[in-house]
Amino acid sequence: MTTIATTAELRKSGLSPRQIHHRCTPAGTWQRLLPGVVLTTPSPPTRLDRLRAVLSFAGPGSAITGADALVRMGAAVPLSRHIHVLAGENTRRAHPWILLERTTRPPDVVERHGLRLAGPARATLDLARRELNPRAVAEIVDAVLEAGLCTPAELSAELRAGCRRGTALVRQALLHLHPV
Structure with a gap:
């Protein structure tokens, strides 16, 4: 059980x-x-128990994103105290240790450890666009690329497909790797 x-x-x-x-x-x-x-x-x-609980709480279309998704896929990024989850735009639930982001654009999902995770490019941007420090954004992007989770071209494509809010620092970090 x-x-x-x-x-x-x-x-x-x-x-x-x-x-x-x-x-x-x-x-x-x-x-x-x-x-x-x-x-x-x-x-x-455990953190894994909490991740599973968040997915149950957020509903069937939800997916873990950000640092937790990237760590589960093999990137060396620091975890936050909040668990970032993407859910459908009609989701109205909230909790203090959950960062619940409603989205009209569901991510590609990667299954790991019985968890639904946002794909690496989406998870990277979801984490990086909340960061205010340019060096930290560059470190996030570098960690994902070093882990081989996605390419600069895939990050650029995700940038073009998604919301532009909060992406200026990510665009700067990618500029030296791949034209955005």
Whole structure:
């Protein structure tokens, strides 16, 4: 059994709302990580548990993006305390440790570790366009390229396809690698 489950899945398996609630109390063996999402073990949640919980919370069309997606694909970038997730434009959920970005342009999805991850070019831009330090943006781009996750041409194509907001520093970082 997976360690992350929604309360709807637990009810379908035969547990009553009262049983679920009892198991999620301080005296119980489960933990409520997010509204409607439960960790079915007493141990502290791992980052992987949190990523799975975020995908359950954000819904079926969601995908992890940014630093978490890049790290899971093999890039050496620092993780933030927030988990960045892309979700459909009708998603209205929020939580303090989730950066939920609504999008009308769903990303290409890469499956890793049972997670839906935004493709490397999209994840790179989602991370870099939130960065205000030009050196940090260049380091993100360099880490992705060094890991062989995508090419400068693929990053440029993603820049052209997506929203231009917050991309000035990314464009500068790519300028020396590939004409944008």
